Amino acid sequence: xxxxxxxxxxxxxxxxxxxxxxxxxxxxxxxxxxxxxxxxxxxxxxxxxxxxxxxxxxxxxxxxxxxxxxxxxxxxxxxxxxxxxxxxxxxxxxxxxxxxxxxxxxxxxxxxxxxxxxxxxxxxxxxxxxxxxxxxxxxxxxxxxxxxxxxxxxxxxxxxxxxxxxxxxxxxxxxxxxxxxxxxxxxxxxxxxxxxxx
Amino acid sequence: xxxxxxxxxxxxxxxxxxxxxxxxxxxxxxxxxxxxxxxxxxxxxxxxxxxxxxxxxxxxxxxxxxxxxxxxxxxxxxxxxxxxxxxxxxxxxxxxxxxxxxxxxxxxxxxxxxxxxxxxxxxxxxxxxxxxxxxxxxxxxxxxxxxxxxxxxxxxxxxxxxxxxxxxxxxxxxxxxxxxxxxxxxxxxxxxxxxxxx
Numbered sequence: 331x332x333x334x335x336x337x338x339x340x341x342x343x344x345x346x347x348x349x350x351x352x353x354x355x356x357x358x359x360x361x362x363x364x365x366x367x368x369x370x371x372x373x374x375x376x377x378x379x380x381x382x383x384x385x386x387x388x389x390x391x392x393x394x395x396x397x398x399x400x401x402x403x404x405x406x407x408x409x410x411x412x413x414x415x416x417x418x419x420x421x422x423x424x425x426x427x428x429x430x431x432x433x434x435x436x437x438x439x440x441x442x443x444x445x446x447x448x449x450x451x452x453x454x455x456x457x458x459x460x461x462x463x464x465x466x467x468x469x470x471x472x473x474x475x476x477x478x479x480x481x482x483x484x485x486x487x488x489x490x491x492x493x494x495x496x497x498x499x500x501x502x503x504x505x506x507x508x509x510x511x512x513x514x515x516x517x518x519x520x521x522x523x524x525x526x527x528x
Numbered sequence: 529x530x531x532x533x534x535x536x537x538x539x540x541x542x543x544x545x546x547x548x549x550x551x552x553x554x555x556x557x558x559x560x561x562x563x564x565x566x567x568x569x570x571x572x573x574x575x576x577x578x579x580x581x582x583x584x585x586x587x588x589x590x591x592x593x594x595x596x597x598x599x600x601x602x603x604x605x606x607x608x609x610x611x612x613x614x615x616x617x618x619x620x621x622x623x624x625x626x627x628x629x630x631x632x633x634x635x636x637x638x639x640x641x642x643x644x645x646x647x648x649x650x651x652x653x654x655x656x657x658x659x660x661x662x663x664x665x666x667x668x669x670x671x672x673x674x675x676x677x678x679x680x681x682x683x684x685x686x687x688x689x690x691x692x693x694x695x696x697x698x699x700x701x702x703x704x705x706x707x708x709x710x711x712x713x714x715x716x717x718x719x720x721x722x723x724x725x726x
Contacts (some may be wrong), residue, residue, distance in 0.1 A: 333592040335580060339573035345566060346555040353546035359616050360545050362581060362590050367544060373538035373574050376559075380571055382533060383560060392545075392560050394531040418557050 336362075350367065388459070390435030390452055393398050400424065400432055407431045409466040413456065413485060415439050415473060423471060431469075439477040440484055451481075453488060460492050470498035474519075534560075586657070588633030590615050598622065598631055599650055605629045607664040611654065611673060611683060613637050621669060629667070632657065637675040646711055649679070651686060660692050668696035672717075 336358060344354035361369040379394065386398035393399050400406065401421075410431030414420050420433045436451040460466060468489060472478035486496050502520035503512065534556060542552035559567040560627045576636035577592065584596035591597050598604065598618075602704040610631030612618050657663060666687060670676035684694050701710065 333580075333597050335573065335576040335592045338569075339577045342566075342570040342573045344711070346570075347558050348551035348554055349546065356546055356616070357544040358577075359619070362615070365578070367579065368540075369574070369673040370577055371545075372537075372540040373571075373578055375533065375540045376567070376571050376574065376664065379537045379556075379560070380563070380567055382531075383563065394533045397532050417561070418554070421553065421557070 345437060380489065387419055389420075390417070390437055390455075391433060391435045393422055410457075410469065411459065411465055411467070412469040412471050413518050415478060415481070419471065419473070428447050429469070431467075436485075439475075439481040440471065441509065448484060448488075453485060456485070457492075460494055465494055467495045467497065470496065472498070474499075474501055529619050537566055587618075587631045588615070588635055588653075589618055589631060606665065607662055609654075609657065609665070610667040612669050612677070613676060615629040617669065617671070627667070629665075634679065634683075637670065637673075639675050646682060646686075651683060654683070655690075657684060658687065658692055663692055665693045665695065668694065670696070672697075672699055 337494050339361075340351070340358050343349055343357055344351045346354075349357065361372065374439075382394035383392065383439045384394070384396045385392055386396055386401055388397045388401045389401055391398040395402065407430050410429075411434050412420075412423060412429050412431055413434045413436060414423065415436050415438060417435055420435055423429055424433075434452070436453065436456075438446050438451055440446055440451070456468075460463065460468070468485075470482040470485060472482040482498055486498075489496050498524065501516075502523055503516065507516070509517065537559075537721060538549070538552045538556050541547055541555055542549045544552075547555065559570065580592035581590065582592070582594045583590055584594055584599055586595045588597045589596040589598055593600065605628050608627075608630050609623060610618075610627050610629055611632045612621065613634050613636060615633055618633055621627055622631075632650070632654050634651065636644050636649055636656075638644055638646065638649070654666075658666070666683075668680040668683060670680040679698055684696075687694050698721065700721055701707075701713075701714065705714070707715065
């Protein structure tokens, strides 16, 4: 039905997470119909990002500048570093605007299954950032998964020798969580980490 | 968090049907991480389509050539024309590979509510295609909606004067449809159009 070019575009879009062949086709039809208001802006935005994209040489964030917008922001407190697994985690945390410090992206998590070893992550670079001075606190913000927590403990061990406070995100009931619907693991965590009230 | 360029790209993607802000962000992260295997192909495909896109001057299909791939396909039977509302309908029908003829895209449906009149659709152009000769059958493939059916009847009336067979898609139970779950309108159609079995 459609020409090779349109098919190629549908295929390229359908490989994005969250889009399948059907929704990619709908998206392409939309782009085709709204050529000036949808296709042209998307093309320009994609060109701009593709041209400038780089990995921040300090924290590992991906941005159109190096150092990235977070690292070069003078209003941020560089004495506090939040260590995350992936760039997506950095973005998620930063959207909440709750953390006023800077970040460090490990680039993954330790995994025997996937063959990810400590030297595959940017742990050495994190150590060098701390050795360079000026860092007081490290907040470990790994995912609450087995591999995430293994990674958090490994990083904590590596940082033991340095005069920095190492904390990690609290685990427990999520906001709005109903006990009846939560898994046992979460309940166990919440119970183990119980705190005095008020 | 992200630079202005990345934000612009997320916004452009989030305006596609089927993608919201959250999935657009995930898609952009994916593009950014897989720069060579995801972003570059998408950019090239978008450029190619954007450069060549045109509306077929014969049938109204959108393609990268004019006449479109369907109209210029010599294996297709030009004596049979399937009339559809939108380009998306043409694509949907043609994916099924069930119709061996060519198409005519009306560019919408008659609608008092939206102020779409017969002269806003390509009905005159359809009449001229029939007047030019070589067309034996017109298959009306409008949506089974009130406006779609109004449009079908209007087009059928306009074509009455010509020596062409005018048919329309059958209405009734969809394949796999269970009576218990079907709406009354569909049941009424199926009952009214009942046919001898075997």
